[in-house]
Amino acid sequence: ETGVTQSPTHLIKTRGQQVTLRCSSQSGHNTVSWYQQALGQGPQFIFQYYREEENGRGNFPPRFSGLQFPNYSSELNVNALELDDSALYLCASSLGIGSGEKLFFGSGTQLSVL
């Protein structure tokens, strides 16, 4: 069974640039959620994709957008990067959107915005 994988592991960008982060969900999982984790904080929910449709969004501006593909992998896109976007971006997959479903996290992409 393949776990959740994310790429790249580290990324450095400058303010105003755009970035795309990628996530491959665990085998058999059809749901992907993205979280932002600032240093010393808990993860904050960005949005979730279920069967290629957005299924809930947290308190993040529209410059944070995403996609889910037919194989259930996903992308997170961030436009017009700001310094405060520097964080660890975590992807989590699950078997579905039921309340008891566990989330399985990837190791994250560490984004630094200079």
Added chain:
Amino acid sequence: GQNIDQPTEMTATEGAIVQINCTYQTSGFNGLFWYQQHAGEAPTFLSYNVLDGLEEKGRFSSFLSRSKGYSYLLLKELQMKDSASYLCAVKLTGGGNKLTFGTGTQLKVEL
């Protein structure tokens, strides 16, 4: 708004028992999760409570009281490898499986 509180840091001795508390005030409740996160790594699932009471799994146990908005994670026979951040996370009613996390408790296990 949603509020989840847990201590920022704790220190304990190898072989001892430590209890990490989490209190929550949320609009709706549909389960509470504990995750462990080592520095630079993915959070890994430890436990899930949706009903009141104690769930035991090896050296780790988790307790929930819904009426008090309170949970704790109990770690027994502490090992050095238990040094990590412990994240308390709540699922809200109608929120599917979206998690609202606390800030995490950084546990340091010393000799």
